[in-house]
Amino acid sequence: MAIQLSDTSLLRTECYVDGKWVSAQSGKVFSVENPSTTAQVAACPEFDVADTEAAIVVAQNAFKTYRKTTPRARSKLLRRWYDLMMENVDDLARIITAENGKPLADAVTEVKYAASFLEWFSEEAPRIYGDTIQASNPDCRLVTIKEPVGVCGLIAPWNFPAAMITRKAGPALAAGCTTVIKAPAEAPFSALALAELAHRAGIPAGVVNVITALDNTPAVGLSMTTHPSIKKVSFTGSTPVGKLLMKQCSSTLKKLSFELGGNAPFIVFEDADLDVAVRGLVASKFRITGQTCVCANRILVHRSVYDAFIQKVLDVVRTFEIGDGLGEKTTHGPLIHGRAVAKPLAHLGPNFFDITVLADMKPGMKICTEETFGPVAAFFAFDTEQEAIDLANDSDVGLAGYFFSKNASRCWRVAEALEVGMVGVNVGAISDPAAPFGGVKQSGFGREGSKYGIDEFLTTKMIMTGIDPQ
Ligand SMILES: NC(=O)c1ccc[n+]([C@@H]2O[C@H](COP(=O)([O-])OP(=O)(O)OC[C@H]3O[C@@H](n4cnc5c(N)ncnc54)[C@H](O)[C@@H]3O)[C@@H](O)[C@H]2O)c1
Numbered sequence: 001m002a003i004q005l006s007d008t009s010l011l012r013t014e015c016y017v018d019g020k021w022v023s024a025q026s027g028k029v030f031s032v033e034n035p036s037t038t039a040q041v042a043a044c045p046e047f048d049v050a051d052t053e054a055a056i057v058v059a060q061n062a063f064k065t066y067r068k069t070t071p072r073a074r075s076k077l078l079r080r081w082y083d084l085m086m087e088n089v090d091d092l093a094r095i096i097t098a099e100n101g102k103p104l105a106d107a108v109t110e111v112k113y114a115a116s117f118l119e120w121f122s123e124e125a126p127r128i129y130g131d132t133i134q135a136s137n138p139d140c141r142l143v144t145i146k147e148p149v150g151v152c153g154l155i156a157p158w159n160f161p162a163a164m165i166t167r168k169a170g171p172a173l174a175a176g177c178t179t180v181i182k183a184p185a186e187a188p189f190s191a192l193a194l195a196e197l198a199h200r201a202g203i204p205a206g207v208v209n210v211i212t213a214l215d216n217t218p219a220v221g222l223s224m225t226t227h228p229s230i231k232k233v234s235f236t237g238s239t240p241v242g243k244l245l246m247k248q249c250s251s252t253l254k255k256l257s258f259e260l261g262g263n264a265p266f267i268v269f270e271d272a273d274l275d276v277a278v279r280g281l282v283a284s285k286f287r288i289t290g291q292t293c294v295c296a297n298r299i300l301v302h303r304s305v306y307d308a309f310i311q312k313v314l315d316v317v318r319t320f321e322i323g324d325g326l327g328e329k330t331t332h333g334p335l336i337h338g339r340a341v342a343k344p345l346a347h348l349g350p351n352f353f354d355i356t357v358l359a360d361m362k363p364g365m366k367i368c369t370e371e372t373f374g375p376v377a378a379f380f381a382f383d384t385e386q387e388a389i390d391l392a393n394d395s396d397v398g399l400a401g402y403f404f405s406k407n408a409s410r411c412w413r414v415a416e417a418l419e420v421g422m423v424g425v426n427v428g429a430i431s432d433p434a435a436p437f438g439g440v441k442q443s444g445f446g447r448e449g450s451k452y453g454i455d456e457f458l459t460t461k462m463i464m465t466g467i468d469p470q
């Protein structure tokens with residue numbers, strides 16, 4: 001086996017539908033490579049439209065009974081799934097490192113982060129509330145109740161192959177929804193391992209279905225976004241694919257949450273603690289070798305501290321060790337595949353690629369207008385607070401933004417002025433199951449995690465009751 005696991009049955013190479021492990025009806029499979037070594041990790045099924053529709057029908061049937069389970073019962077299922085993840089942290093991390101390339105320590109962090117969404121939503125499941133409202137008509141009584149939206153199509157990316165699944169499946173199951181989960185083709189085995197643990201946790205057949213596809217992805221995606229039984233699509237990925245999926249979903253007007261690309265500004269003011277800001281930048285910019293949607297992408301530094309700050313950043317990045325995620329000294333792994341390498345290369349020019357620090361960037365450069373999704377730190381100098389805000393907001397997308405300052409009034413001013421869904425003030429790591437994660441502008445809409453995350457999988461039903469006034 002390409003991955004050394006204590007529990008070898010966690011490496012599943014079939015899809016999980018209706019509580020069973022199944023191949024594609026065509027028998028086709030696709031191969032998944034370890035990005036560090038290019039060796040095959042394993043192969044998994046190339047699902048097509050018929051396979052996908054069969055999974056959707058299964059989820060639709062399961063919804064009829066699962067929606068009626070008590071919130072406490074759903075809570076216990078999620079808690080059991082969480083416990084099993086925590087009991088298998090090392091194996092799950094090894095699967096992530098093999099298919100994604102991130103260092104093992106980062107993979108362990110991801111597994112715990114991923115599990116935390118199951119824990120969080122196990123606690124939210126019994127806390128779904130409606131309202132009582134004073135009706136305009138004195139002879140009527142008005143309440144709202146919350147209901148699960150129905151079968152959910154969950155489409156997740158490869159950069160957090162466990163956490164991006166649990167951040168969607170946790171609230172969906174807590175709300176009483178059933179799911180068809182399209183695992184990322186680059187890194188499908190984490191999702192399949194999670195399905196194995198969902199099975200062991202006793203989650204009823206048909207509630208969690210995990211499917212895989214590579215070449216058939218557009219057709220499978222079309223099926224998930226147009227099938228009338230799917231009532232909700234939650235997608236994390238790029239803005240162009242998000243736009244395509246939204247268009248497809250319009251044919252049946254599905255409820256949507258889209259977590260799309262970012263282009264995060266990272267502002268260092270002249271009154272910042274530079275060492276804190278360097279730690280924040282390293283956490284934000286270079287996490288998973290720059291491949292997170294909330295990575296700092298445009299680093300704006302006040303001219304008076306510009307040189308000193310860059311020097312401090314250089315001192316840290318020179319200690320990085322790039323290598324195989326299993327390497328003991330590795331701090332940063334490879335990019336996911338050749339196509340991912342192409343993007344930083346396009347931003348830099350050919351034949352140049354490594355952990356890279358670029359000074360004196362100017363607005364309008366490609367690196368300023370597009371998300372790099374690689375380990376390239378691009379620095380811009382600014383002179384005034386307003387100039388920094390204007391530069392930061394000069395983007396079509398608005399996911400995360402960061403700034404560093406010790407001035408409390410400036411902290412409120414800038415936090416309110418940034419056109420983003422999430423702000424880190426004097427901190428570079430903002431991911432937290434308790435925090436609402438999501439963007440504005442073309443970074444999408446909807447929130448994941450937090451008390452808001454479950455609303456994305458619920459509908460509000462109003463019940464007006466007429467009473468006899470006598
Ligand atoms: N906002 C967030 O929370 C968040 C999180 C992670 C990644 N991202 C964004 O994702 C991008 C990087 O990931 P990527 O390059 O893999 O994105 P991508 O949009 O190409 O793919 C994301 C997922 O969607 C699937 N997909 C692609 N085309 C599809 C289609 N036509 N139908 C159905 N599924 C389809 C892919 O197989 C993959 O699983 C970056 O832009 C990043 O910012 C955003």
Ligand SMILES: N[C@@H](CC=O)C(=O)O
Pocket residue numbers: 159160163291292293294431437
């Ligand atoms: N990095 C995000 C996910 C997007 O890439 C997170 O921390 O949840």
